Amino acid sequence: MFGPEHVSRVRQLYKLIFRVHRALPTELRIMGDNYARDEFKRHKNCNLEESRIFLNEWTDYAISLAKQMKPLQQVKRKTVGKYIDPQLLDHMTDEQIVQLYELHKAATQTNTENIEMQEHNTKDK
Incomplete structure (x- = not known):
């Protein structure tokens, strides 16, 4: 299993992601919070190589989003996120591609649909 240093790094990254998410629209x-929470739970018992990739990708995400949330960047761009390199899709499993598609659908729904979906997810828990 992983040592206390690894666990500490994961906790710090997890908390950082939620702090960065505070700057996002509701x-x-x-x-984002729900997705991050689910992904960290899903990878709780992954192997060393998966853990390394997982933490690197989430660290890059947190840094990228933090840069985008700076006030000056918000004034310039008024958008959040970036496009995925299509070559990355070649390395994804079918399950990951489906999950990415579902995330895309959720991100492009109207506010009313998002609220309804969140209410439905809250009732299921």
Whole structure:
């Protein structure tokens, strides 16, 4: 299993992601928080190589989002996120591609649909 240093790094990254999400619009924050929470739970018992990749990708995400949330960047761009390199899709499993598609659908729904979906997910828990 992983040592205390690894566990500490994971906790710090997890907390950082939620802090960065505070700057997002409410709908994106809720979706991002839920997605991050689910992904960290899903990878809780992964192997060393998967853990390394997982932490690197989430660290890159947190840094990228933090840069985008700076006030000056918000004034310039007024958008959040970036496009995925299509070559990355070649390395994804079918399950990951489906999950990415579902995330895309959730991100592009109207505010009303997002609220309804969140209410439905809250009732299921």
